[in-house]
Amino acid sequence: xxxxxxxxxxxxxxxxxxxxxxxxxxxxxxxxxxxxxxxxxxxxxxxxxxxxxxxxxxxxxxxxxxxxxxxxxxxxxxxx
Numbered sequence: 709x710x711x712x713x714x715x716x717x718x719x720x721x722x723x724x725x726x727x728x729x730x731x732x733x734x735x736x737x738x739x740x741x742x743x744x745x746x747x748x749x750x751x752x753x754x755x756x757x758x759x760x761x762x763x764x765x766x767x768x769x770x771x772x773x774x775x776x777x778x779x780x781x782x783x784x785x786x787x788x
Contacts, residue, residue: 712725717766
């Protein structure tokens with residue numbers, strides 16, 4: 709499995725990791741814990757296309773302060 713991807717999606721932190729079915733998406737809380745997201749990402753989306761996919765999916769949450777999805781560096785530990 710590849711390294712998980714971490715994004716700031718218009719103010720909400722999301723972790724995306726590869727799964728057997730394609731991608732598994734999680735919301736990451738301020739405490740670092742994660743919960744399964746209520747949307748799916750098709751397996752046909754490549755890792756380098758995830759930010760654009762999330763931007764397209766959640767564009768209505770954009771604001772002047774947060775105009776786009778931003779990839780985040782850092783520790784993506786399990787947080788469970």
